[in-house]
Amino acid sequence: MTALLDVKNLRVTFETRKETIKAVRGVSFAMGREKLGIVGESGSGKSVTCRALLGLVRPPGTVTADHLLFDGVELRQSDPRHLQAIRGRRISMVMQDPKYSLNPVMTVGEQIAEAYRIHARASRSEARRKTIEMLEAVRIRRPEQVYDTYPHEVSGGMGQRIMIAMMLIPGPDLLIADEPTSALDVTVQLQLLAIMDDLVQQRGMGLIFISHDLNLVASFCDRIIIMYAGRIMETCPASELHRARHPYTRGLLNCLPQIDTPPGALPVLKRDPAWQDGTP
Amino acid sequence: MITVSGLDVSFGRGSLAVRAVQDVSFEVEAGSVYGIVGESGSGKSTVLNVLSGLNRHWSGTVTIDGNRLTPQRDRAFHKKVQMVFQDPYGSLHPRHTVDRILSEPIAIHQLGQAETRILKALEDVGLGHEFRFRYPHQLSGGQRQRVAVARALILEPRILLLDEPTSALDVSVQAEVLNLLTDLHQRRNLTYILVSHDLAVVAHMCRRIAVMNRGVIIEELSVGTLRDHNPEHPYTRQLLKASIGYDREAAEALEEFNLDE
Amino acid sequence: MKSLSLNNRVTGQGHGLRQWLLSNAPRSRRQARLGRAYQAWLTFSQNRLAMIGLGIIILLVAAAALAPLIAPYPPNAPNLSVRLAPMSAAHWLGTDELGRDILSRIIFGSRLTLYVIVLVAIIAAPVGLLIGTVAGYAGGWLDMVLMRGTDIFLAFPKLILALAFVAALGPGIENAIIAIAITAWPPYARIARAETITIRKADFIKAARLQGAGPTRLVWGHVVPLCLSSLIVRVTLDMAGIILTAAGLGFLGLGAQPPLPEWGAMISSGRKFMLDQWWVAAMPGIAIFVVSLGFNLLGDGLRDVLDPKAEGR
Numbered sequence: 001m002t003a004l005l006d007v008k009n010l011r012v013t014f015e016t017r018k019e020t021i022k023a024v025r026g027v028s029f030a031m032g033r034e035k036l037g038i039v040g041e042s043g044s045g046k047s048v049t050c051r052a053l054l055g056l057v058r059p060p061g062t063v064t065a066d067h068l069l070f071d072g073v074e075l076r077q078s079d080p081r082h083l084q085a086i087r088g089r090r091i092s093m094v095m096q097d098p099k100y101s102l103n104p105v106m107t108v109g110e111q112i113a114e115a116y117r118i119h120a121r122a123s124r125s126e127a128r129r130k131t132i133e134m135l136e137a138v139r140i141r142r143p144e145q146v147y148d149t150y151p152h153e154v155s156g157g158m159g160q161r162i163m164i165a166m167m168l169i170p171g172p173d174l175l176i177a178d179e180p181t182s183a184l185d186v187t188v189q190l191q192l193l194a195i196m197d198d199l200v201q202q203r204g205m206g207l208i209f210i211s212h213d214l215n216l217v218a219s220f221c222d223r224i225i226i227m228y229a230g231r232i233m234e235t236c237p238a239s240e241l242h243r244a245r246h247p248y249t250r251g252l253l254n255c256l257p258q259i260d261t262p263p264g265a266l267p268v269l270k271r272d273p274a275w276q277d278g279t280p
Numbered sequence: 281m282i283t284v285s286g287l288d289v290s291f292g293r294g295s296l297a298v299r300a301v302q303d304v305s306f307e308v309e310a311g312s313v314y315g316i317v318g319e320s321g322s323g324k325s326t327v328l329n330v331l332s333g334l335n336r337h338w339s340g341t342v343t344i345d346g347n348r349l350t351p352q353r354d355r356a357f358h359k360k361v362q363m364v365f366q367d368p369y370g371s372l373h374p375r376h377t378v379d380r381i382l383s384e385p386i387a388i389h390q391l392g393q394a395e396t397r398i399l400k401a402l403e404d405v406g407l408g409h410e411f412r413f414r415y416p417h418q419l420s421g422g423q424r425q426r427v428a429v430a431r432a433l434i435l436e437p438r439i440l441l442l443d444e445p446t447s448a449l450d451v452s453v454q455a456e457v458l459n460l461l462t463d464l465h466q467r468r469n470l471t472y473i474l475v476s477h478d479l480a481v482v483a484h485m486c487r488r489i490a491v492m493n494r495g496v497i498i499e500e501l502s503v504g505t506l507r508d509h510n511p512e513h514p515y516t517r518q519l520l521k522a523s524i525g526y527d528r529e530a531a532e533a534l535e536e537f538n539l540d541e
Numbered sequence: 542m543k544s545l546s547l548n549n550r551v552t553g554q555g556h557g558l559r560q561w562l563l564s565n566a567p568r569s570r571r572q573a574r575l576g577r578a579y580q581a582w583l584t585f586s587q588n589r590l591a592m593i594g595l596g597i598i599i600l601l602v603a604a605a606a607l608a609p610l611i612a613p614y615p616p617n618a619p620n621l622s623v624r625l626a627p628m629s630a631a632h633w634l635g636t637d638e639l640g641r642d643i644l645s646r647i648i649f650g651s652r653l654t655l656y657v658i659v660l661v662a663i664i665a666a667p668v669g670l671l672i673g674t675v676a677g678y679a680g681g682w683l684d685m686v687l688m689r690g691t692d693i694f695l696a697f698p699k700l701i702l703a704l705a706f707v708a709a710l711g712p713g714i715e716n717a718i719i720a721i722a723i724t725a726w727p728p729y730a731r732i733a734r735a736e737t738i739t740i741r742k743a744d745f746i747k748a749a750r751l752q753g754a755g756p757t758r759l760v761w762g763h764v765v766p767l768c769l770s771s772l773i774v775r776v777t778l779d780m781a782g783i784i785l786t787a788a789g790l791g792f793l794g795l796g797a798q799p800p801l802p803e804w805g806a807m808i809s810s811g812r813k814f815m816l817d818q819w820w821v822a823a824m825p826g827i828a829i830f831v832v833s834l835g836f837n838l839l840g841d842g843l844r845d846v847l848d849p850k851a852e853g854r
Binding site: 363389 | 565567569570572573577743745747748753758
Binding site: 189218260 | 319450451453459463477479518519520527531532534
């Protein structure tokens with residue numbers, strides 16, 4: 001059985017006048033239909049990695065890789081139509097703030113219906129029906145009412161649910177969620193994750209969950225990848241995180257304030273320069 | 281040292297008025313770290329804005345060291361009470377060097393000895409002298425927050441108001457800044473009021489914690505009670521459960537305190 | 542891009558002065574300021590069109606400064622024996638109806654052009670900045686009063702309003718300058734006010750207020766430095782319009798009076814000869830065009846450099 005996603009030696013470099021930034025430096029991983037978490041701090045390259053998969057890296061960024069296989073098919077093709085067929089239809093992406101990813105001048109329902117009709121030949125009424133169905137699937141209680149609202153009228157949590165509805169309506173195989181809950185309250189976050197969990201499981205999808213929150217990823221995902229400075233430091237099953245071996249992972253775990261631990265100085269992460277160059 | 285009694289803050293007028301803070305009362309002992317935790321819309325930041333003097337439209341009583349505060353604040357107040365803001369990118373003027381940022385309070389209060397004070401402030405927050413003439417865009421998030429702390433401390437206040445000081449920082453940087461704040465608290469015997477949505481941060485730093493929801497203090501508890509997972513109010517329990525991580529059952533059991541929709 | 546850690550960057554090497562300017566750890570106020578200016582210059586100089594614009598303006602200033610040295614003839618020496626002569630080796634751009642060398646008149650006219658635009662900018666920009674920042678910062682009734690006043694000025698087309706003032710004050714280049722300045726400041730006030738309203742909400746303003754800074758210090762030290770970028774860009778882009786308005790007034794005989802070699806007045810007097818001796822009107826026209834273009838290119842280049850979003854990532 002081919003892996004859903006197989007990435008080998010991905011490199012993304014941004015060359016500007018002033019400097020050269022190596023955002024991703026030789027990242028390789030594979031995943032099946034599971035929940036994979038990618039954890040890292042800012043600058044680790046976690047977001048850039050996933051944007052590279054979807055062909056969303058613009059010049060002056062350059063993407064190279066040995067291969068980027070999605071369901072056996074190479075993602076790096078010069079034909080833009082090929083990517084368009086995959087983007088949205090088979091791989092979808094949910095980002096952090098629905099304020100910026102939803103079109104402010106269209107109603108919420110229209111946007112979701114449009115997303116559906118782009119990828120499936122359907123009449124307006126069919127699309128509307130599907131949209132209402134999808135809004136129910138993300139547990140919005142009065143879908144017909146919400147259909148006619150505008151993005152600025154809904155709260156952050158509901159906006160994210162709408163984004164998920166819009167991204168899942170074409171029925172993709174892989175969902176990439178880039179910090180989808182970072183802008184939300186903790187209780188709203190929990191709700192949203194439960195919805196994502198159920199939907200991903202029901203549809204047999206793969207999910208890549210990008211976050212800076214190690215604890216959250218450990219409790220939500222099946223496997224975790226920890227990134228630093230454009231490289232993968234460690235990969236482990238979520239349940240084994242407390243037994244992680246790489247000093248960066250350990251350092252990250254240790255410097256988190258926990259409710260249960262007593263006060264006192266938090267151990268500070270000492271960045272080993274070897275992590276910049278060394279391989280995990 | 282700080283007493284708040286019957287604080288009420290409303291935004292807007294007439295039928296559109298929103299009561300951001302309703303009848304809030306609490307006390308902060310001198311030299312302690314008091315936490316206010318709550319989700320968005322809970323009113324926690326509004327309370328801090330009232331205390332700092334940024335928000336002048338409130339009713340109720342606020343006393344600091346026995347003196348009742350008026351909505352208008354004077355210079356003596358600013359020497360005593362300072363604030364650190366959440367966004368390290370927004371709280372420093374983009375066109376001012378660190379030197380300019382730190383020398384402004386000295387100039388306003390005419391303290392003199394600017395050079396010495398600035399260098400000492402940088403040392404106190406763990407920044408070397410080479411940072412003195414940098415612009416904010418030449419600093420990392422953690423360094424900017426340190427500058428913000430240095431700026432707050434340069435007037436030698438007794439009380440520091442901290443509005444989500446580490447929410448915008450990476451985890452490893454957060455640890456450094458929290459350590460710095462703890463260290464300064466002990467060395468200078470300051471009084472802190474820390475506002476955050478992050479229960480773990482509040483539990484780490486504070487001795488007493490107020491939990492706010494929709495403008496009201498739901499519960500006041502000691503950090504020990506929190507650590508024993510023993511809060512009384514169901515909202516606090518729910519918040520605690522949600523803060524620990526993803527739990528499918530907890531998600532199902534979420535009650536309607538302020539859920540979406 | 543701003544979130545990428547400082548670890549993954551490879552900075553270019555530099556030597557001596559260049560490295561001192563590009564240093565990320567400046568050791569004095571002067572080094573910090575010069576370093577910033579140098580980086581701005583580097584960004585600006587990448588833009589070829591902007592450099593062309595800058596070149597044109599430098600030429601303008603040089604022509605104005607060195608006019609007596611580079612002009613082949615005096616600007617006001619009539620020579621009726623060579624009137625309306627076409628372009629030749631003796632007169633590169635031909636002569637006008639009084640036999641005066643057009644090239645020399647254009648060169649001396651650059652002084653008048655520069656005089657007009659510098660004075661207008663010096664008068665209008667600070668007035669607009671002051672009114673805009675005060676209105677934006679104070680809010681309330683003061684804002685309303687100032688802005689409605691600004692609206693009154695904005696309601697009139699620029700040239701018409703300038704005409705009205707000149708008609709009241711009398712013709713002459715100084716009055717033309719005042720008239721144009723009066724019509725030029727409202728957009729600057731608008732820009733300054735819009736920027737001030739945004740800046741007012743920033744945390745660094747709150748922090749300064751919490752230190753006890755009064756409104757004057759806040760507006761002057763915090764708000765104005767941030768308004769300057771958009772204002773400078775707007776003023777530069779407006780230069781073309783100012784030149785044209787001055788030329789328009791000159792054309793109508795209400796600006797510089799003869800025999801001053803003001804470009805607009807030159808076009809006006811050359812109008813009668815347009816069909817046969819086109820160069821009399823066309824040459825000053827081309828000069829106006831080139832200088833306006835220069836300012837537009839310069840303004841665009843400045844906008845790319847001074848845009849606070851692009852700066853400091």
